[in-house]
Amino acid sequence: MEILSLLLNGFAIAFEPLNLTLIVVGCTVGLFIGAMPGLGSVNGVAILLPMTFLVPPTGAIIFLGAIYYGAMYGGAISSIMLGIPGASTAVATTFDGRPMALKGEADKALVAAATASFVGGSVGVVLFTLFAPPLAEIALTFGAPEIFALMLMAFATFIGLGGDDIPKTLFSIFIGLVFGAVGLDIVSGEPRLIFFDIPGFFHGINFLVLAIGIYGIAEMLWTIEISQGEVMISQATITVRRILRNLAELARTWKTMLMGSFLGYFVGILPAAGATPGSLMAYGFAKTTSREPETYGKGNVHGVVAPESANNAASTGAMLPMLTLGIPGSPTTAILLGGMVIWGLEPGPLVFTDHPDFVWGFIASLYVANLFALLINVGFIPAFIWVLRLPFSILAPIIFILCIVGGFVPTLDMHDVWLMLIFGVVGYLMRKLDYPMAPAVLAIVLGPLAEPALRQSLLISGGSFSIFFNRPFAGVIMVLALALLFMPLYPMIKNRLFKKSSENPD
Amino acid sequence: MRMAELVMGIVMGVFSLYLMWKSAELPIGWIAGEGPGGGAWSFWLAAGMLACCVAIIVRWAMRITPESRSEEVFMTxxxxxxxxxxxxxxxxxxxxxxxxxxxxxxxxxxxxxxxxxxxxxxxxxxxxxxxxxxxxxxxxxxxxxxxxxxxxxxxxxxxxxxxxx
Incomplete structure (x- = not known):
């Protein structure tokens, strides 16, 4: 009851005219920033942080929280429409969102993304309201072995992502992990894999460079090959009846939405994890547990719903350790944390008792922002669909320019743009030979999290891998990961045994 | 398509060897008090890449994958x-x-x-x-x-x- 009365008080604060305006503006700005390739919530929050000094701290955090939410919704837009991930959190949305758009189902994909984002955000914020302190404590018990086990579980789901050709899928995972290791060694600080001593490799390979190369440049080359340079116009249309029909069809994806939401939320609260691994893992789980895994990557709506619900739930989850413990769960929350310090607030358990208006006003604003982000996003869908109706010969050069600028913006280094072009061309050639590219993108994201976790764990255990099985959480996750890893082999073994027994009935 | 599959397997295999050699610029074994050397992670991953390339080439030779059986032109x-x-x-x-x-x-x-x-x-x-x-x-x-x-x-x-x- 106490929580309810605090939450109601929070709603009164969130609905104050100034705060409500900040929510609407924040969601709209975030939506467009999130939709731009190469820019994500972290850019939006960082750029607009100075503006928050003009309003009280509660209004400031509400504004930044709304930008964060808006960007989470917006990331899906360019993933679906252009095949370029708007933000790292929307990479997994590209896998099925883009094929849906190519089939003329862009409206369905956009509505699915918006709805799933809303469900994920809602589940996240409810969990946040009810279980903030105990969940934060559980997250803190996760050490290096647990994090590595979790990463291994994510990699295990990748095997399912790659289709039937397991060697090519494993190759894709390994190459993504190696690219994630380029730069400086995290322990010794020594340069590692600096190809031809090119200085641009010292800052590592930004995963967006690989993602835009593969899903932007390579995808466009692929589409142009299919169209043979002919004028191609997307069949996408939108009517109120279609939106209602799409919403009705989405009701069938509720299990995937809930799975994505809970998984995303939990990964989100882990320090240093954030929404990107959450969305990727949700996609992997959705595919692995699906009855029609072969339809993933070809325009299955569950492949849009899983990552979108997860990334929004994770973005809420990432705020939990920030507020309750003062530990940011993602780069964006790190900036929010910095903002809180600048505004004169000390994040940690005491912030709930010392500044209840601030905390509960913020939590209530997340409910409101979630709703407004949904409405604004759905309201803009006709405009997005209109863009898709442009002839492909007009869209293609615009997408290429967005890819180039999107590859440059994260690091402001032309080296990354050249690298992106190379990834695009090689990715196109590999795609023609049926090498799955999604696992490489997922691996480059999770590699920098997995390596330190493995090295720290081995250092603690003196080199023994038993550390991953001695600890309860790590052990359970490890067993699950191994089960997932060998799951794709099960049908193969079963078929062989069946074949043998049918050949030798005696 | 069949020839392209083989060429890609060989090129990526050579690239894996290069990555292994490049990773070995840092220690790849166990360092007392520090744990695995800085090059160990990428070295063993590149070794995994090489193993996959070998598997891809073996499967090509056995004509297991659709690409290894395809007589289609890789690029018109x-x-x-x-x-x-x-x-x-x-x-x-x-x-x-x-x-x-x-x-x-x-x-x-x-x-x-x-x-x-x-x-x-x-x-x-x-x-x-x-x-x-x-x-x-x-x-x-x-x-x-x-x-x-x-x-x-x-x-x-x-x-x-x-x-x-």
Whole structure:
């Protein structure tokens, strides 16, 4: 009851005219920033942080929280429409969102993304309201072995992502992990894999460079090959009846939405994890547990719903350790944390008792922002669909320019743009030979999290891998990961045994 | 397609060996008090890549994968022409970023693509070539303060920045 009365008080604060305006503006700005390739919530929050000094701290955090939410919704837009991930959190949305758009189902994909984002955000914020302190404590018990086990579980789901050709899928995972290791060694600080001593490799390979190369440049080359340079116009249309029909069809994806939401939320609260691994893992789980895994990557709506619900739930989850413990769960929350310090607030358990208006006003604003982000996003869908109706010969050069600028913006280094072009061309050639590219993108994201976790764990255990099985959480996750890893082999073994027994009935 | 599958397997296998050699520039064994050496992670991953390439080549030889059985041409003459044209245009645009900057390279690329590849009218081509750089500038440089390369055109932008700031 106490929580309810605090939450109601929070709603009164969130609905104050100034705060409500900040929510609407924040969601709209975030939506467009999130939709731009190469820019994500972290850019939006960082750029607009100075503006928050003009309003009280509660209004400031509400504004930044709304930008964060808006960007989470917006990331899906360019993933679906252009095949370029708007933000790292929307990479997994590209896998099925883009094929849906190519089939003329862009409206369905956009509505699915918006709805799933809303469900994920809602589940996240409810969990946040009810279980903030105990969940934060559980997250803190996760050490290096647990994090590595979790990463291994994510990699295990990748095997399912790659289709039937397991060697090519494993190759894709390994190459993504190696690219994630380029730069400086995290322990010794020594340069590692600096190809031809090119200085641009010292800052590592930004995963967006690989993602835009593969899903932007390579995808466009692929589409142009299919169209043979002919004028191609997307069949996408939108009517109120279609939106209602799409919403009705989405009701069938509720299990995937809930799975994505809970998984995303939990990964989100882990320090240093954030929404990107959450969305990727949700996609992997959705595919692995699906009855029609072969339809993933070809325009299955569950492949849009899983990552979108997860990334929004994770973005809420990432705020939990920030507020309750003062530990940011993602780069964006790190900036929010910095903002809180600048505004004169000390994040940690005491912030709930010392500044209840601030905390509960913020939590209530997340409910409101979630709703407004949904409405604004759905309201803009006709405009997005209109863009898709442009002839492909007009869209293609615009997408290429967005890819180039999107590859440059994260690091402001032309080296990354050249690298992106190379990834695009090689990715196109590999795609023609049926090498799955999604696992490489997922691996480059999770590699920098997995390596330190493995090295720290081995250092603690003196080199023994038993550390991953001695600890309860790590052990359970490890067993699950191994089960997932060998799951794709099960049908193969079963078929062989069946074949043998049918050949030798005696 | 069959030959391309083999060539890709061999090229990637050689690349894996290069990565293993490159990783071994740092210690790849156990270091007392420090744990695994800095090169161990990438070395063993590259070794995994090599093992996968061997598996891909073995499967090619046994004609297990559809690509290893396919007699289709990897790239038709027409596909190759379109691919080279677009890849060339992209490389030229990125190269021009260094010389004339983003705001010179973008209109040149648009004119080439829309007019000469897309066959659109000069009016439409000119409209896009004029509006796109302006929109890019206003969004990235003014709203988000992300500076794009300008090459030798840099001094031309100083009065514009003076106007906005």
């Amino acid at each position: 003459r027409r596909t190759l022409k379109v691919f080279l044209l677009i890849a060339g245009a992209l490389i030229a645009m990125v190269g021009l970023f260094h010389i004339v900057g983003a705001y010179g390279a973008i209109p040149i690329f648009l004119i080439f693509y829309l007019r000469f590849m897309g066959g659109h009218s000069w009016r439409l081509t000119g409209g896009f070539a004029f509006v796109t750089p302006i929109a890019t500038f206003l969004f990235f440089e003014i709203a988000l303060q992300k500076t794009l390369p300008k090459g030798f055109t840099e001094p031309l932008f100083l009065p514009i920045f003076d106007f906005f700031y």
